[in-house]
Amino acid sequence: MKLIDNQANIQAIRTISSLFKTASMEIDELLSAMINTAREMVAAKNASMLLVQDDKTKKLQYYQASGENMGQLKDIEIPPGVGIAGTVSKTGKAIVSNDAQNDPRWYKKVSEEVHDQVESIACFPLLLDKRVIGVVQFFDKQDGAGYSEKDVEILERFANMIPMFFQASKSRQVLGQEFDRLKEKYMRRYMIVGESQAIKKCITLAERLADSKASVLINGESGTGKELFAHLIHDKGPRQTKPFVSVSCGALPASILERELFGHEKGAFTSADSGKIGLFEAAHTGTLFLDEVGEMPPDMQVKLLRVIQEESFIRLGGTETIKVDVRIITATNRDLEQMVREGTFRQDLYYRINVIDIKLPPLRDRKEDIPDLVAYFIKKHSPHRRRTDGNEGPATKKIGKGLLSHLMGYSWPGNIRELENTMERAIVLTDGDELTPEAFPFDSQDSPIEVNVGASLKDANDAFRHTFITNTLKSTGGNRTKAAKILNVQRSYLSRLIKELEID
Numbered sequence: 001m002k003l004i005d006n007q008a009n010i011q012a013i014r015t016i017s018s019l020f021k022t023a024s025m026e027i028d029e030l031l032s033a034m035i036n037t038a039r040e041m042v043a044a045k046n047a048s049m050l051l052v053q054d055d056k057t058k059k060l061q062y063y064q065a066s067g068e069n070m071g072q073l074k075d076i077e078i079p080p081g082v083g084i085a086g087t088v089s090k091t092g093k094a095i096v097s098n099d100a101q102n103d104p105r106w107y108k109k110v111s112e113e114v115h116d117q118v119e120s121i122a123c124f125p126l127l128l129d130k131r132v133i134g135v136v137q138f139f140d141k142q143d144g145a146g147y148s149e150k151d152v153e154i155l156e157r158f159a160n161m162i163p164m165f166f167q168a169s170k171s172r173q174v175l176g177q178e179f180d181r182l183k184e185k186y187m188r189r190y191m192i193v194g195e196s197q198a199i200k201k202c203i204t205l206a207e208r209l210a211d212s213k214a215s216v217l218i219n220g221e222s223g224t225g226k227e228l229f230a231h232l233i234h235d236k237g238p239r240q241t242k243p244f245v246s247v248s249c250g251a252l253p254a255s256i257l258e259r260e261l262f263g264h265e266k267g268a269f270t271s272a273d274s275g276k277i278g279l280f281e282a283a284h285t286g287t288l289f290l291d292e293v294g295e296m297p298p299d300m301q302v303k304l305l306r307v308i309q310e311e312s313f314i315r316l317g318g319t320e321t322i323k324v325d326v327r328i329i330t331a332t333n334r335d336l337e338q339m340v341r342e343g344t345f346r347q348d349l350y351y352r353i354n355v356i357d358i359k360l361p362p363l364r365d366r367k368e369d370i371p372d373l374v375a376y377f378i379k380k381h382s383p384h385r386r387r388t389d390g391n392e393g394p395a396t397k398k399i400g401k402g403l404l405s406h407l408m409g410y411s412w413p414g415n416i417r418e419l420e421n422t423m424e425r426a427i428v429l430t431d432g433d434e435l436t437p438e439a440f441p442f443d444s445q446d447s448p449i450e451v452n453v454g455a456s457l458k459d460a461n462d463a464f465r466h467t468f469i470t471n472t473l474k475s476t477g478g479n480r481t482k483a484a485k486i487l488n489v490q491r492s493y494l495s496r497l498i499k500e501l502e503i504d
Helices: 007-020 027-041 069-073 083-091 108-114 149-167 172-190 197-208 226-236 254-262 298-310 336-342 347-353 367-381 403-408 415-429 457-475 480-487 491-500
Strands: 044-052 060-065 095-097 121-128 131-141 216-219 244-248 287-291 312-314 321-323 327-332 356-359 384-386 392-394
Touching: 027 044, 027 060, 027 131, 027 149, 044 083, 044 121, 060 083, 060 131, 083 095, 083 121, 083 131, 121 149, 131 149, 197 226, 197 356, 216 226, 226 244, 226 287, 226 327, 244 254, 254 298, 298 312, 298 347, 336 347, 367 403, 367 415, 457 480, 457 491, 480 491
Parallel strands: 216 327, 216 356, 244 287, 287 327
Antiparallel strands: 044 060, 044 131, 095 121, 121 131, 312 321, 384 392
């Protein structure tokens, strides 16, 4: 099974799990809700499901259809191999056609019955024990565009799950356990590991404010898990079954960021061959996570402030005002208060996004969580292969003597992201069954800072700062600007410390 590794597919798992736990729903209601959920996620206009009614003739008959179409379609039968649906039923392979009217496989009788001109169609087989029991198909995107690879991946995921409802409709408990297993597997990437008081305090605060729509600003160094906490807030609140959309404000130029956030109309700029909805529209009724908000250009800060205040915007090149209901969660590793004082970040925007502030601790301030994190990353990154006992499963490495103290003695300037990358590399490169300190070749200066009793407090403080700044500079390849951002100080102040402490 292909791993779900994007937001939309994880949202699909979350939504279906929620639907299934509605105990009062019958199988027909669940299937209808499931198909409509899939249709809404890709912004398709209509959808329908056909089932094989006779194992001998293999004819398809409409079982469900969105809107008022069912009454017009219920008496239509489609023989195997006829039309796109019949071809999918016969071959067991999906068909996506973004020019249905000119596709020789299109069965025009359906369009004539519903008096609707279909432009694009995505049709998928419903397979149960390798046997086609029907098809599910989605018609036309609301924005007029064809079905993208991302759309197809989402719809295929739903199509693969629909037969499970038929197979286990008499055993809701079995199906519920399967969805719980899938949810645990695919949501594992959003697990927050740690029992330290520092991280527990942040988790408690995030869970308390989940039910509110108040804007949240998550502060923390790079690699501390800011997006994990954004997901936690979303998943614990009433919007958990709605979209979670994220964007890095520092990864895109201002012009492209504006298009991504607000969308554009056809012809808005030279390459705008078609219209496109923005991330605010995509996140409607859900959550929009703006990472690295401190990197947002000043002109975009003005536009973001207006959307937050008015809860509406106009697409690039458009004239229509679009209303949205979106919860805003932002994150930054920069000192926004200092940026406000320097005039590089708008004060009014800062107050809008900083209704509630969560400050995530760096890993060096929660080193008691390192043993749990190490165990988690070993399990996560162990290759799935045949173990020495003959069974299939992850061949996990053991934690060798002295490893934990070795890892806890390092400052981890890259925080949890650095720890995970280091663990993954060690797991891949270690031949034996045990991870030892030798697999983590930190320099001697990266070891615990030792100061002999009898040294003055100033000497001890200088020794700490010398080692800590040196390690941070090494992690950035000597780049002082990046190091200053990690240390949360001005670059000029860092340069002064480097000179003062005689750091090479």
